Amino acid sequence: MTASTSSRRLREIAALTAAAVALGVAAPLASATAAERATSTVPRTTAVAEVETGLDALDTLDEETAFAGLEQALQTISEIPEEVLAQGQEATEQWRKQRLGDTAGEGRIQPMKFDAGGCARGILLAVGSNLLAIGKIYKVKKAIDKLGGIKKVVKKIQDKKKRGKKSFKKAIMEVFEESGTGVGAIAAEILGVDQVIKNCW
Numbered sequence: 001m002t003a004s005t006s007s008r009r010l011r012e013i014a015a016l017t018a019a020a021v022a023l024g025v026a027a028p029l030a031s032a033t034a035a036e037r038a039t040s041t042v043p044r045t046t047a048v049a050e051v052e053t054g055l056d057a058l059d060t061l062d063e064e065t066a067f068a069g070l071e072q073a074l075q076t077i078s079e080i081p082e083e084v085l086a087q088g089q090e091a092t093e094q095w096r097k098q099r100l101g102d103t104a105g106e107g108r109i110q111p112m113k114f115d116a117g118g119c120a121r122g123i124l125l126a127v128g129s130n131l132l133a134i135g136k137i138y139k140v141k142k143a144i145d146k147l148g149g150i151k152k153v154v155k156k157i158q159d160k161k162k163r164g165k166k167s168f169k170k171a172i173m174e175v176f177e178e179s180g181t182g183v184g185a186i187a188a189e190i191l192g193v194d195q196v197i198k199n200c201w
Helices: 003-058 064-079 082-086 091-102 118-128 136-146 150-165 168-177 183-191 195-198
Strands: none
Touching: 003 064, 003 183, 003 195, 064 118, 064 136, 064 183, 064 195, 082 091, 082 118, 082 136, 082 168, 091 118, 118 195, 136 183, 150 168, 150 195, 168 183, 183 195
16 A cells, blocks of 8 residues: 555545534534424413404303303403502502402412402413503403493404304404504404413303
8 A cells, every 4th residue: 555545545434534523523513403493482372372262262262261261351340440450560569469369480370368269360360471462451341331341242242253153253253343553453362362262251
């Protein structure tokens, strides 16, 4: 074997070794990166699904239960004083604390100062935790008044569902939209929040 042949052979072995080492390092890195991407996207996908499908859960309930929960949720929204909402997030949070008791660590709730009911608890906690903008609650309250009150709103939603075989979400959006542009989507957003669905139905 000549010196040049030996040298070329050594260079080839070195190149192959370097490639093997690079592949050995790169493969775990690629796997880790893919795993991190998968981990980071799963919670976001799940959260989006919850928001989008919240009201769809009502279509799996019997109508009496679904409409009773809807009436209770609207009643609770109506009972939050306008003057409290008008003062903003801080005043609403203070009012919530007076109604439900303050929050303790790790999201636990201290015993309520009175029994606000599960639905009220869900809606007030949602408001207090910034899941819902104060202005959105205010708009839904005004829409309920404009549409003739809670009983009429529920009746309109019932009629929409019966006549058009619509989903709860679609019927709620259409009825509230009658009171003003954008209110239908806002009502669906509020009623579809996870804490509200869990506590009002």
